[in-house]
Amino acid sequence: MALVYSLLRHGALIATCILLMPATAWSDPDQWEREGWSTDFSKHSIEFREIMSGGPPKDGIPSIDSPSFVAVSDVEDLVDREPVMGLEINGDARAYPLRILMWHEIVNDTVGDMPVTVTYCPLCNAALVFDRRINGEADTFGTTGKLRNSDLVMYDRRTESWWQQFTGEAIAGELTGSKLALVPSRLESWKNFRTRHPEGKVLVPNNPRMRNYGLNPYVGYDTRNQPFLYRGDLPKDLPAMARVVLVRDGDEPIAVTMLKVREEGPLNRNGVTIAWEEGQASALDTGDIADGREVGNITVQRDGQDVPYDITFAFVAHAFMPEMEIEKAASE
Secondary structure, three states: EEEEOOOOOOOOOOOOEEEOHHHHOOOOHHHHHOOHHHHHHOOOOOOOHHEEEEEEEEOOOOEOOOOOOEEEHHOOOOOOOOOOEEEEOOOOOEEHHHHHHHHHHHEEEOOEEEEEEEEEEEEOEEEEEEEOOOOOOOEEEEEEEEOOEEEEEEEEOOOOEEOOOOOOEEEEEEOOOOOOEOOOOEEEEEEHHHHHHHOOEEOOOOOOOOOOOEEEEOOOHHHHHOOOOOOOOOOOOOOOOOOEEEEOOOOOOOOEEEEHHHHOOOOOOOEEEEEEOOOOOOOOOOOEEHHHHEEEEEEEEOOEOOOOOOEEEEEHHHHHHHOOOOEEOOOO
């Protein structure tokens, strides 16, 4: 039996109840087709029972497809410690505040002439940027309203194939097995981005009244013992919500806890330097994101150049890469 919790998410209160029902009730391609999906569910690389509803329907968490930006110098509502996703391609630097991504999860954009999809999954704290070209042709992505291992399942709008945000891989539909290319980005404080890119741009809401931007609907989430909407195994030697720096440069991923980097860094692994500095608030702690407890900034570079990484939770890294060793601090 699967215990499915309702959540206060994305500006709407999903009916507060606990439903006990077989997992297959949430994992039925026939039901998904009745919901209006044109996905070719005869093709898939995962077990459908691993997918469950997150509550919202298709596009119930609306992606941002026509993003609006202002100059760094014109921003007034961000405080120094607020987290943003910083992206720079071919001299075009843009910040995507988590206060906005928290409510939309996907931004389809073009940066430095590269079509990209900027993604953030709050339940996994996974902040990843992908090249949104599939077989050489740009597509856009939306939210399915489904989760796998508590992670956002996206879909492309051309074939409605379903994609795992954490891996960037198509897991159901015509494009099953295809993989999106990761683009280096940083999860950093607003102060750090502003200092690095004083001439950069910052994402702003198209409709400031659409959501409670700046508020965190997952209060206390990253200090819970058990993640929401997750029914897999938990790591045995780390707290489920311990922050893990996962470096995705090269054939073998590198995984170290943020605490280890903080206490023992900078760390050098396979030619990659992982460093920590203070100054960033957790987006998943207090109700006001700007007041979140200190978690710090991570940089990951090879020969002075940023490489793809993300800062996720230990349960997520364990779920998707169960054989991967996660280095931890002596105090953990």
